[in-house]
Amino acid sequence: MKISIIVAVSKNFVIGSNPKGSKLGELPWHLPKDLKHFKETTHGFPCIIGRLTLEAFGDLLPNRFNIIVSKKEEFMNLRENKKIDLPEYEKGVTEKGASYVVVPTVEDGIHYADNTLKTDLVYIVGGKGIYETSQPYTHELIITDIDTHIDDTDVVVYNPFPSEEEKSKWIQVSQHHHPKDDQNNFDFSITYYKKKEEILINLPPPSPSFLKKHPILK
Numbered sequence: 001m002k003i004s005i006i007v008a009v010s011k012n013f014v015i016g017s018n019p020k021g022s023k024l025g026e027l028p029w030h031l032p033k034d035l036k037h038f039k040e041t042t043h044g045f046p047c048i049i050g051r052l053t054l055e056a057f058g059d060l061l062p063n064r065f066n067i068i069v070s071k072k073e074e075f076m077n078l079r080e081n082k083k084i085d086l087p088e089y090e091k092g093v094t095e096k097g098a099s100y101v102v103v104p105t106v107e108d109g110i111h112y113a114d115n116t117l118k119t120d121l122v123y124i125v126g127g128k129g130i131y132e133t134s135q136p137y138t139h140e141l142i143i144t145d146i147d148t149h150i151d152d153t154d155v156v157v158y159n160p161f162p163s164e165e166e167k168s169k170w171i172q173v174s175q176h177h178h179p180k181d182d183q184n185n186f187d188f189s190i191t192y193y194k195k196k197e198e199i200l201i202n203l204p205p206p207s208p209s210f211l212k213k214h215p216i217l218k
Ligand SMILES: NC(=O)c1ccc[n+]([C@@H]2O[C@H](COP(=O)([O-])OP(=O)(O)OC[C@H]3O[C@@H](n4cnc5c(N)ncnc54)[C@H](OP(=O)(O)O)[C@@H]3O)[C@@H](O)[C@H]2O)c1
Pocket: 006, 007, 008, 009, 014, 015, 016, 017, 018, 019, 024, 025, 026, 027, 049, 050, 051, 052, 053, 054, 056, 069, 070, 071, 072, 104, 105, 106, 125, 126, 127, 128, 129, 130, 133, 156
């Protein structure tokens, strides 16, 4: 199974406002073209999503199997300050086209995608800790670099290449530039990287508590 990180970052590696701060995790840019890229790329594939990203978005990502990483079982729509109605989705894929499972760790989410969903491809859709934890197991990085510097301090930061050593593990495959226009308030570029195969780290086994709940048959 291929694991792919998809992320949008500013020049100073901001990925969003603090979900627990006054801006409730909103994105500090308006780029419908990049959202379209996100939707089209991930459509139909399982997505591994952190609890706070889900709560900032306010609902499951439609048309995708949402693998929610959390030790909780209930989730809030932060903006509307109400519970996210998961029972609506309990019977599996609804007319909104979403379904979900809650897993305690990123690694359990990857095992679930591989062995239970038997998908060929899973997307890691953030936030920070979910990206950082999954990066050693990840085959592909899809990075939207946004041509802006975010001055706000109450933000979440993720740098995909925090060192020369990390950067050297990746090969750039393609890059497309998108100039700003009436609808999109910054220039941005989307770059695909693939990892040099020999550098992939093996996934640790699923956690015993998760295995009890979801026996995984290989
Ligand atoms: N620009 C982008 O491409 C992009 C993409 C996604 C998100 N975002 C932004 O990122 C922000 C939210 O991200 P965030 O980093 O604050 O929260 P997050 O990663 O979405 O959620 C954090 C929660 O995930 C659970 N978790 C489980 N394993 C974890 C691990 N290894 N590392 C970290 N968390 C783990 C914990 O949930 P429990 O406490 O429930 O156990 C933790 O509190 C928002 O601003 C959002 O807009 C931006």
